[in-house]
Amino acid sequence: MSAEQAELVKSGFLAAVPFARTLGVEFIELDHDRAVMRLPDNDKHHNHVGGPHAGAMFTLAESASGAIVIGAFGDQLNRAVPLAVNAEIGYQKLAMGDVIADARLTRTRDEVIAELDAGKRPEFAVEIELRTEDGTVTGAMTVVWTLKPKK
Numbered sequence: 001m002s003a004e005q006a007e008l009v010k011s012g013f014l015a016a017v018p019f020a021r022t023l024g025v026e027f028i029e030l031d032h033d034r035a036v037m038r039l040p041d042n043d044k045h046h047n048h049v050g051g052p053h054a055g056a057m058f059t060l061a062e063s064a065s066g067a068i069v070i071g072a073f074g075d076q077l078n079r080a081v082p083l084a085v086n087a088e089i090g091y092q093k094l095a096m097g098d099v100i101a102d103a104r105l106t107r108t109r110d111e112v113i114a115e116l117d118a119g120k121r122p123e124f125a126v127e128i129e130l131r132t133e134d135g136t137v138t139g140a141m142t143v144v145w146t147l148k149p150k151k
Helices: 003-016 018-023 054-076 109-117
Strands: 026-031 034-039 080-091 099-105 123-132 137-149
Touching (some): 003 018, 003 026, 003 054, 018 054, 026 054, 034 054, 054 080, 054 099, 054 109, 054 137, 109 137
Antiparallel strands (some): 034 099, 080 137, 099 123, 123 137
16 A cells, blocks of 8 residues: 555544544554554543553554555445444453554455455454553454445
């Protein structure tokens, strides 16, 4: 993905997802197969033990998964709608400070588009690692997405 394409996806994503903007989610990196986003530390989003609320971390991870889906399949939006099918998150360690979500597709773009071309409704997972700025892994999330063909 070119830098220009990445900037269009980033700005379009943040314009279309008001809650991500409300939390102050920021892009660090975006390409066809990876999206990295940051949730800046903000005491207004803390939980009872001083770290980011679980809902804020879920939003960060789900946002990174959505960004990679748009980055990878944005050129298919004229014929399919991306929809999250399900999500599972595991919180492994208390996160303190900024949190990073690193999202990666588990299938290739070509595999997913081939299913769409064959008239199917492809499903694919995005795996997201949650970590602090120093690299400490604090959680993991998997979001299963589909590209629902338009009628």
